[in-house]
Amino acid sequence: MSGASVVTRSPVRARPAADEVIRRASLGTAMALLVQYGLGMWVNLYVTVPARDQGGGEFAAIGRALSHGPAGLAVHAGLGLLLLIGSVVPVIRAVADRRPAFIVTSGLSLLAILGAAASGAAFVNAGTNGASLGMALLTALALLCQVVNLFLLGRARSAGGRPARG
Numbered sequence: 001m002s003g004a005s006v007v008t009r010s011p012v013r014a015r016p017a018a019d020e021v022i023r024r025a026s027l028g029t030a031m032a033l034l035v036q037y038g039l040g041m042w043v044n045l046y047v048t049v050p051a052r053d054q055g056g057g058e059f060a061a062i063g064r065a066l067s068h069g070p071a072g073l074a075v076h077a078g079l080g081l082l083l084l085i086g087s088v089v090p091v092i093r094a095v096a097d098r099r100p101a102f103i104v105t106s107g108l109s110l111l112a113i114l115g116a117a118a119s120g121a122a123f124v125n126a127g128t129n130g131a132s133l134g135m136a137l138l139t140a141l142a143l144l145c146q147v148v149n150l151f152l153l154g155r156a157r158s159a160g161g162r163p164a165r166g
Helices: 018-046 057-067 071-086 088-098 100-126 127-158
Strands: none
Touching: 018 071, 018 088, 018 100, 018 127, 057 071, 057 100, 071 088, 071 100, 088 100, 100 127
């Protein structure tokens, strides 16, 4: 035998299909939205926004909530920012894979999360009930969009492939 050695390579992992990425991102986003929704109700009922955090502009309010706000408010604001970042993933994947139904639902979810963040900033800034209601309704809309994604993906699996229009 010759002195040649055999090098074995570890198997290369295949990239998950677009449907799988969208499914995982939608499920994760939906679960995070539910946690955020419950945390938001808790903050609304039991946390008082300090007077020093009010006024001075809505988007500055997010920074004040994260750095100086009560812990519950800071966690709520931080999770909201993570949700915003995470909700971009299904949009990018849907666009890259040219999936119109998922582009619409994931894009609408992203816009709803952006709107909820703006409403949250308005709530910290001024403490109005309308801003709190807007935050809750937009969060519900974002959650509905993620559930629709999961429904469409489940329908595709049961049909044995991609949905015709998704």
